[in-house]
Amino acid sequence: MHDIAIIGAGPGGLVTALRLHQQGFRPTIYEAVAELKPLGVGVDIKTVGTKEFEELGLLEQFRAMSVEAVDSIFYNHFGQEIYAEKCGVHMGYLHEQRFVHRGLLQMMLYRTVLERLGDDAVVLGARVVRYAQDAEGVTLDIENRDGGAQQVRHEAVIAADGIKSAVRRQMHPNQAEPEFSGITMWRGTTLREPIRGGHTILHLGDPGSRR
Template identity: 30%
Template sequence: MTNSGTSVGRTGGRDGTLSSAGTEVDIAIIGGGIGGLTLALALRQHGITAEVFEQADELREVGAAVAIAANGSRILRRLGLGDELAQGAVEPTRLQYRHGLRGLVVAEHPMGETYTRRFGAPFWGIHRAVLQGSLSAAWGAERLHLGRCLAEVTEAPTGARLEFRDGTTVRARTVVGADGIRSVVRRALTASTPVYSGTSGFRGIVPLRAVPSLPDPAALQFWMGPGAHLLHYQVGNAVNFLAVLDNPKRWTAPGGLVEAAPGELAAAFAGWHPAVLEMITAVPQSARWGLFTLPPLHRWSSGPIVLLGDAAHAMLPHHGQGANQTIEDAAVLARCIAEAGPTQRAQALRRYERLRRARTRAVQRASWDTSAVLHLPDGPAAAARDAQLRGLNERLRWIHDYDADFTVVGSTRATAVRP
C-alpha cells in the first residue's frame, strides 16, 4: 500500500503488540491490503493466528473503486462480510459493450439478480475504501502492525527473518508476501520484475449528475474504439471510470504513476460519444497509471516463504480480476495451511501453489489479450470481436463460477483416491 489516498481507519499502532526486536510469530503477512487482510481473516476462521505488517502509518484507499465478481464475493460472504459490503456496493443491472464514437450497443448481458442466480454470488461495484475499511475493522487492531516497511526477508533454520526499515526484526515460521506488484518478499524467491504493457490508464469518480448524456448509468459498460477504451460502473451516487490508452509505448518512470500533460486524456478521446467526453472531463485529470503485469513465475514459494496476489501474478485490469484472484489466493492458502496442520507447513505452501498457478496464469493471459481486442478500429476484426462478445457469458463462466473452497476439497479427494 502507499501513503497517499483517503484514510479508511487507523487500526493498530506503529509497533502493534509486538516488541521492538527479535519477536517470534507463527505466520507473518506482509501487506495490509485486500489480500493480506482477507488471508488473515480466513486463517482466523480456521483457528490459526497471524500477524499483519503494513508499511503505511494508517490504512488508506489506493485507487478509486473495485469490482468484486462472484468468485470473490462468495468468499467475502463466507467470512461474514456479505451484508455489510452489500450495503455499500452497487450491483450493475447489465454488462454492455458500446461503440465508443457512436454509442451503439454491440453486445449486452443481464447482471443483477440474473448474475447472482447464475453464479451463486453477487457482482459488486464498491469503493475500495469501503472494502478496505470492512476488512480492517473485522480484523481489528491487535494483530495489525502499521509503519512496518519491510527491508529484507531471509530464510532461517526455523523459518524466516524479517528486517524492517525502522530497525526492528521479526522471526516467523511462515512469511506470506501480500505486498503487491513491487513486492519486497518476491525478491527472496526470484529476480523477476513487472513488465510494462505498452498501455496506460486514467482513473476518476464522477457524480452521476455530471454525465447527463450517459445511457443506462446503472450498467457496467465498456466503450471501445481505435487505440483506447473506457470502462465504468456505478459506485454509490457516482460513476467510477478507467480510461485506457495505447500509449506511451515505453515507460521510463521509476514508479507506476506519472503526471500527464494537461488535457491529454480529453485529446485522446476527441470525437468519441458525448457521454465519454462528459465523464473524463467532469473531474480533474488524474495521474497517468502505467499498466504492468508480472511474467509467470516458476515458483511462488521457497521453504517458509510464499507469495499471494499481485506479488505472485499481477495482471492487467481488463477482466476486473486483480482483487478477485487475490481473494481466491487467500481462501485457498488459508485452507491448505489449515488442512496440513502445523507440522506440514512447507507442503501446504507447495500445494497452494499447485492449485493456484495454472488458473492465475490463464486469467493473466485473458486480461492481456483483451486490451488489444477492445482497441480495434472499425472493420472486419472489430465486427468479429463484436460477434464473440455476444457469447461472452459462456466463455468467461470459468472465471466467475470458481469456488476456492471446492477447489481445495476437490484436490484432497483426488489425492485420496490416487493409487
C-alpha cells in the first residue's frame, strides 16, 4: 500500500507525510485553504516531538526558530508559587522541550514536504467533505475553492483535518463535536524584557479562582 491520502496540511499532516516518505511512501496531502500562511500562536513541543524533528533531520532548523523550556512554574491567582519543576533535558529526558510559533513551524514543514516529496505532494484549495470505503480503497469527495468538485481514489486515507474533521464527523457522528470543559484559557502576546531569562513556562491562576 503506497497510495495514501492525508487530509490537512497542518503540522500534524505535514509531519505524517514526512514520516511516511521516510518509509518509502509518497502520500498526497489535500488542504482546504488556497494558500498556507504562518498563522497561529505559540505551541509547546514536548520531548517526544523534538525527537521526531531529530529523526526527520530537522532538529537544527527547529532549534533556530524555537525557544528551549528550562523551568515550569505554577502560580495561584494571588501570584504565589505553588509548584516548580525542570523541563526536557534539564529534568533528565533525552530531548529538549521547546516552544515555537505554530505558523513558523508549519511553513518549515511545508517547505520540507515540497523539497522531499515534490511540488504536487500538497493539493491546496481542496476541501475533503466525505469519503466512501470499499474493499479496494477509499474514494474522497472534494470541493474545490473555485466552486468545482471532484472525486479521487487512494488505497488509504489519514485524517489530520483538525477539530472540525469531516472524516471524524462521518465516522463517529455522535462523538465529533468538541465538549466545553468549563475552563477558558486566554492567550496573547506582548513585547517586554524576558521573565526569568526567557526560558520559563509560567502557569498563572488556578481552576478554583473566581476572578
